[in-house]
Amino acid sequence: MIFASVGSMLPFDRFVQAVDEWAAQNPQEEVFIQIGEGAYEPRHAPFVRMMPHQEYRRRLEECTLFVAHVGMGSILQGLEIRKQMLLMPRRAELKEHTTDHQLHTADRFRHTPGLMIVDDVPALHAAMTRLLAEPLAPSEGISPHAQPALIAKVADFLRTGRTIRN
Amino acid sequence: MSPRKPRLLALASGGGHWVQLQRLRPAFESFDTAYVSMFDSYAEQVAGSRYYVIPDASRFDLKSFLPVAFKAVAILLKERPRAIVTTGSAPMLAFILLGRLMGARTLWVDSIANSERMSTSGRLARKLAHRVVSQWPEVAAREGVECWGAVV
Numbered sequence: 001m002i003f004a005s006v007g008s009m010l011p012f013d014r015f016v017q018a019v020d021e022w023a024a025q026n027p028q029e030e031v032f033i034q035i036g037e038g039a040y041e042p043r044h045a046p047f048v049r050m051m052p053h054q055e056y057r058r059r060l061e062e063c064t065l066f067v068a069h070v071g072m073g074s075i076l077q078g079l080e081i082r083k084q085m086l087l088m089p090r091r092a093e094l095k096e097h098t099t100d101h102q103l104h105t106a107d108r109f110r111h112t113p114g115l116m117i118v119d120d121v122p123a124l125h126a127a128m129t130r131l132l133a134e135p136l137a138p139s140e141g142i143s144p145h146a147q148p149a150l151i152a153k154v155a156d157f158l159r160t161g162r163t164i165r166n
Numbered sequence: 167m168s169p170r171k172p173r174l175l176a177l178a179s180g181g182g183h184w185v186q187l188q189r190l191r192p193a194f195e196s197f198d199t200a201y202v203s204m205f206d207s208y209a210e211q212v213a214g215s216r217y218y219v220i221p222d223a224s225r226f227d228l229k230s231f232l233p234v235a236f237k238a239v240a241i242l243l244k245e246r247p248r249a250i251v252t253t254g255s256a257p258m259l260a261f262i263l264l265g266r267l268m269g270a271r272t273l274w275v276d277s278i279a280n281s282e283r284m285s286t287s288g289r290l291a292r293k294l295a296h297r298v299v300s301q302w303p304e305v306a307a308r309e310g311v312e313c314w315g316a317v318v
Contacts, residue, residue, distance in 0.1 A: 008181035008205070009222075052207035072279045073182030076189070076318060098226075104282040142318055146189045150301075150315030154193040154273065157297060158174060158249040161271050163312065 001030040002128065003063035007071040008050065011038035012096055015088055018121040019067060020044050022128050029132065032059060065131050067124075070102040070117060075109060080144060084136040085115040088124050114139025171198040172248035175241070175265065179222070179255045180204040183277060186253040189317040190275070193251075200245050202261070216245075223257040225287060235260045242268055253277060253317075256287040262294045274298040276305075278316055284309045 004019040006012035016035045020042035023031040031045035034056070041047065051059070060066060061081055068074035070089040078085040089106045090096035106117045114136055118124045145151060156164045174197035178187035184203050188211065200216035201208075209217045220237045223230040238260045249271040252258040262272045274291035276284050278301040292298045292311065299314050300306040306313035 009179070050205075053205065054207060054210060071182050072277065073185040076182070076185045079318070101279050101282070101285075105279050108281045144189070145192050146186075146317040147315035150317065151190060151193045153299075153314040154190055154251065154275070155196065157273055158193065158251060158271065159172075159196060161296065163297075163314075 001032070001063045002065045002067060002132075003032050003034075003059045004045075004067040005034040005056070005069075005074065006036045006038065007069050007073060008036065010090070010097060011036055012069055012090055013038045013040040014094065014096065014121065015069060015090075015124075016040050016042060016047075018088075018124050019128075021121075022125050025125075026129070032063075064135070065128065067128065070106045070109070072105065075105075075112075075115065076142070079112075079114065079139055079142045082114060082138045082141045084131060084138065086124065086127050086131055087115060087117045088119070088121075089117070112139065113137060171196065173197065173245055174199045175202060175245055175247040175250045175261065175270070176200070177202040177250065177252040177258045177261055179257060180208075182279060183252075183254045184208060186275070186277060186317045187251075190251070190253070197249070200241075200247070202241060202258075220257065223260070225256040225290075231257065231260055235264065238264050242270075249273070251275065254285060254287055259287055259290055259294060262291060266294065266296070272296045276300045276311075278302070278318065280305065284311070 016038050017040050023045040033047040035047050066078050066083050067086045070087045089102035092100045110117050118127050176199050178184040201212045202218045218241050221233050223234045234257045247270050250265040251273045253275045254277050266272045272295040274295040276288035281302050298311045301316040303313045
């Protein structure tokens with residue numbers, strides 16, 4: 001089962017349409033899409049605009065491939081449960097976000113084990129097919145919490161208004 | 167709820183901002199923490215803590231901050247937090263500004279998604295919050311703020 005999500009805030013019609021096209025070409029595969037506030041409504045896969053967090057977590061855990069935008073919420077939650085991820089960045093020039101920070105995030109996380117980042121729709125289609133047949137090696141997973149140094153400094157600043165030194 | 171613990175207001179917009187805030191929770195242990203975000207369904211993740219839902223606002227539409235500001239005043243008056251922490255985004259600037267005016271210590275942790283430059287909201291927060299940190303050392307150096315580490 002493929003779970004595809006544009007995240008929780010902005011439309012990403014190019015992505016939703018791409019996943020829908022793949023679903024049309026692969027009717028044997030189950031696909032479910034969270035489309036947010038997009039104008040394009042899938043015709044070949046069931047979808048919701050936004051689901052409660054608990055259902056989102058359940059679908060994320062149950063899917064065999066998680067397909068999403070290059071949002072940090074998607075990346076962190078996918079890494080937390082070691083789910084293979086296929087990600088395509090939003091582009092500001094196509095009005096898919098206010099800035100190109102998803103391209104920057106893509107550069108930073110491109111080599112992270114357990115996820116694959118593609119730049120366009122043809123690559124997304126090819127990778128969806130390939131990752132179902134040959135899944136990525138799972139990531140080592142991540143701690144459920146931030147780096148200990150960050151936690152210590154945030155805690156200390158909130159308590160005292162000062163910054164501890166390393 | 168222990169009456170001895172000081173109060174903390176922990177804020178984040180929905181999605182990645184909220185996921186990052188959740189990863190900071192061990193830092194909130196010495197506080198009686200209330201949470202603020204944008205989706206009802208997040209309440210379960212912070213069960214046992216007070217949780218408030220606010221509307222979204224865009225930094226491109228100043229008018230959209232008004233409902234957030236009203237809600238912020240109501241929450242701040244009710245909570246009277248000693249400290250406020252947020253991982254963004256723009257609507258949380260209203261809490262930083264108003265909370266600081268009411269005497270709270272304020273911290274903005276810029277999202278890890280801003281790996282080349284700080285967010286526009288983070289740059290604004292530099293003028294409003296007691297402390298702004300970036301999660302990327304290069305960005306912190308370029309923007310004249312500290313980096314204390316990252317949520318992952």
